[in-house]
Amino acid sequence: MRNELNHRPLIWIAIGLGCGVSTSFAPWPWFAILGSSLLFRNLRTIVPLLLAFTVGFLIRPAIPELVREESEFEGRVSIDSMPQRGALGQSCLAEIGSERYLLYFSAEENLALGDEAVIQGELNALSESAGFSSGARGTIKVSSVRLLSEGFSIWRIGQQVADHFRKTVENHLSPESAALVRGVCFNQTDAIEQSDWEAFRRFGIVHLLSASGFHVFVVAGLLLAILNLIPIPRWLQIAVVLGALGLFAIAAGLRPPIIRSVLMTAVALPAYTLRREPDGLSAVGLASVVNILVNPSVIVELGFQLSVLSTLGLVMFLDERLVSTWPKWKLVLAPTLIATLATLPLIGFVFGEVSLIGVIGNLVIAPVVAAIIVLSLIAWILGSVAPPLGDLVWLLVEPLTTFTLRTTELGGTLPGSLIRLPGFSVLSLVLMYLLLLTFWRVRHEKS
């Protein structure tokens, strides 16, 4: 294992950086960096590892002093994240000086990432269930906005794309189906019912509800399949795919799992063109390094953690040399099983319950969700050019969403769908992942 890691500098830079920024939240990163240094036992590795740790330590997010009392606010803000739609309008992060706040504003306001504005509103404390919230001190319910300057136009274009998709879907599907399609395609989860969230969680497929790595994989596959029909050079095809994926990531709100997947695709696709073997572990390392450098507080976001863990599991245990000898049933089952196992300890630690039928849930529902994404995107694009053709494709989407919702509802009620776990500490969580790592070493030696 040590050799595997010694040859992948991006992995230990990611470890060093991750431990450095995590020192804001807990003391365990100090132990982790010490343990990693002992593991590598090689100056060529340890020096950059410690340098990355130092960089991480320097850029670590500050724990904010939370707002406690309600007050009026008027002042200049700069929008710090893509606005997301919610049940009560839109929300995004904003910076006021060096402090972060969570802004809530009406669905009609046209704010985008990078905008500078003067706002008036009510300053409140974060809710009890808000968690770290990317280091926000409090919330501001905005009553009026005066835009001073706009950010890069690409952010606004991404938002307009997402808005256009939302309106199109709502015009063509029932409210329940539209909510699902908007969630799985562009991460617009505001209209998904609480009961649907619960059913997806019980069936172990809640990750399918909001756009993530799986969705980027499907979109990239769809784009490549379409571009293969056009006689253009391969490098141009890849440039178009990466450009489109970039826009997709923006339209889907620049969530950490999407940024990670797009970055990994950006590594894998050119490698494929240049006939070089893409290295999954290094790609995960690169994606993590970029994610942490762009937004250090991403380290405590569950979406990012799950995304990194499931991808690490896949690239570590789906070794190409092993996979080539596997029968088909094993090939179908293995990715779901590995992704589930890789995320199970963390999910158990955070939620205290895990879905054991998640493997079945993923096998049944993931292909249907992939079909929903593909058909919805085709219907949307086709509808913009030739509306009757788009309408025809939308007709195919409705039964698929109904199947997904009803099957999930049923699957979530199966006995043993949710297993409750006793509470355990961070230390145990780390030990569980070390346990999984010992299996990796054995497998790798076998291969």
Place this chain on the structure above:
Amino acid sequence: MRKVSGLIAGVLCVSVAWDAWSHRTVDQFSFIQVGQGDCAVFREKGTVVMVDTGPRQGSFDAGRRLVWPAIRDLGIDRIDCLVLSHPDMDHIGGLLSISQRVRIDRIVVSEVFRNHPVMQHELQSAGFSGHQIQYINQNSRLTFGNLRISLYPAPPDSKSDNDRSLLTVVETHNKAIALTGDASQEIERFWIQQSAPKCQIIKAGHHGSNLSLSTDWLNYHQPETVVFSCGRNNPFGHPAPEAVERAVGSNILRTDWDGNITFWWTGTNFEKSTTEKSSPLMKLFNR
């Protein structure tokens, strides 16, 4: 190499199992940060008593979002006795979610709420009936393991559900803790006349409303600590500045500012920790 891997795997498994088991054994009591509502949990020698379950309002269910993670962190997977002070949703809203995740052996409710539609609806939704529910119609003393609970119903002619709240006094080791639901100052005086046990820690009634936590009640108990269980941004302005002012002299703790407030038994005394300010090292070992 396989033997070494097996040995490492074995040691790791034992460590995880020890960790999951060990943190069930610490005696403690906690006022859980549930937003605008009440929930307190007490544990001594493995016996667990909970008083109220936090709020449920719209899509926000404190039972699932806040109480369950908190009690899981404390290693609690069974509640021997759950006392429901009165049928307001900020006190019993979390019952359904908690009962789906943790075994509850017995529920204690004031007799005046036997036919209360909200209380009955919540109890039935959570699957409780008959012998599992104990109705209290007079001052009572119950014992669960080492935990002793004194229950004082309000006078039957009380005007509102708030004023019919059950006073619960939990005694654990060298401390007595009073929880008054949403009862007003008038009912507090009634309990003084009833010679309710004097407590070192009291939870301010009605989330710190000015109508509760009378000077008489404070003088009667002379508490070391007063806990205000109230929500951030609550529209009622709880805790009222006047109520906080009356509590000055005692150690004041607030769930909206301090998070989960936990008192750990060290063997000789209780030590306090709050989730907003606790040492992160504690989290490493769940201690």
